[in-house]
């Protein structure tokens with residue numbers, strides 16, 4: 640698995656540097672294409688990166704922002720990743736970006752899947768992807784032990800899949816591994832000793848046990864204690 644592991648002195652340094660790198664990757668992609676797709680994770684880690692990115696000077700009006708995965712809860716639920724994006728990324732300069740949602744008010748993800756998938760499929764391949772990782776080695780909502788795991792990892796996977804997993808308290812919706820992997824540049828953000836040890840433990844494990852392995856090839860992994 641060839642990935643670049645970048646170790647930072649502290650989280651603040653990581654956030655500044657990662658936001659710069661993401662901005663650089665987006666600018667580079669914007670110089671080559673009319674529109675660029677930028678997928679980002681939810682959860683607790685990326686908030687400070689969003690705080691830095693939202694003031695970056697680039698042509699946000701040509702950027703399609705989307706989540707790598709979403710929890711199936713309304714936007715005003717504190718667990719909504721969309722809520723996090725609206726508060727911390729899609730503001731200031733980045734307000735000009737187009738947002739491609741992974742949630743619609745349907746009881747279950749299956750009820751909205753096709754409508755959510757269509758506009759995303761039009762913008763593939765993604766230009767830049769930022770991913771998180773859980774200590775159980777899931778990334779996006781591709782969890783070990785999840786009901787649609789095999790499909791999400793398959794080369795023939797659809798763009799989006801609903802996902803239910805023991806490690807996830809509510810149904811999820813996730814971009815599939817080939818969509819994440821198709822990005823021109825991939826970054827993984829992890830904080831803390833536990834996650835570093837978890838990532839090391841993933842080496843040599845089959846993807847079904849360590850879904851993070853499906854996206855690590857040629858990725859930049861950013862870590863701070």
Ligand SMILES: O=C(O)[C@H](O)[C@@H](O)[C@H](O)[C@H](O)COP(=O)(O)O
Nearest residue numbers: 680681682683684771772773779
């Ligand atoms: O909705 C989510 O939970 C995610 O997108 C998920 O894949 C996340 O990136 C990891 O679980 C890490 O989460 P933390 O940053 O909160 O540790």
